[in-house]
Amino acid sequence: METNATPLQQAKRPRTALAGPYGHPFHPILVTIPIGAWISSLIFALFALFGDDDEVWVQGSQLLIAIGVIMAVVAAIFGLMDLSVIPSGTPAKRTAFTHMALNLTVVALFAVAYIIQAVSGVDDLNIASFVLVILGLAILTVSGWLGGKLAYHYGVRVAAEETQVEGYR
Template sequence: MSGVDAAVPGPSTVSAPRSGASFPAMRAAKVPRSVMAGPYGHPFHPVAVTIPIGAWSSSLVFDLLGLAADDPRAFATGSRWLIAIGLGGAAGASVLGLLDLSRIPPGTPARRTALAHLCLNVTAMLLFSASLVLRVLELGRVPGVAFVLSVVASAGLSVSGWLGGKLAYRWGVRVADENTQREGFETA
């Protein structure tokens, strides 16, 4: 074993390396359900999630500024808009995520992780929706309960993002298969 191989943790240091070709279920999870999900090796779901994540993260910044400001109206308005934009973006990302989920075989750790990811995201959407309703009822300021709902939703979203990263980066859901990846590391 070379020095590089010894330093890299993973299955190759424990047992003989395996390729995606050995696992038809893994290979199937890499293929898009439809054109709408994005082409092979380029899923649209990870790109789409940047809209709600960015909007909701920014809304928290606006909330903090609004809570500290003498006149919070502009920050409260900005936060409401950002939450609404995040909800719209989350609806679109959800459709793409469901397309990717449909390719993961039932009974697998990847499927269970994807379902936990889904539940956390739906919960975040519900909490942000409730937060938005409370904000619409009090337009001139950032309601404390609405802010707390947004913080809790963001915490859940952080865990969900970690699970989504595990699906893509550890288990390669909708990521190009190993033979395709190898092309990027072969020397001419």
């Protein structure tokens, strides 16, 4: 990375190739897996709550929660790489820390929901687990909005306008 880069230029470049190439970070694509798994887990839980054959839907919901937690940890690793290029003391860095704190809370809520359901068995949906899933998704919505703000408002890891103009010539 250039030593005389502006804070904005610094936030656009990856610190390492593992984070994804310039203008195409891996974190945003990886977060779609836990988000989709957790939304699907809620749908499965609703089928368990209001439908027949609870056991199949509860097992499916629990499996999707586990997949979401595992993939959220993977996505967080890449998110930390993106966080590392944001200069300290900036609104973008503060937003990124809030985004991270909310995401860690969400992962903890889903992990606890998984444990509660595992302890209570798969015969019936545990209502406490169900409530934690709903709460987790609500917090995830706020965190996702902040993630969008980081990319689309602050331009973190988004290619510079000089690069973007290539698509409009």
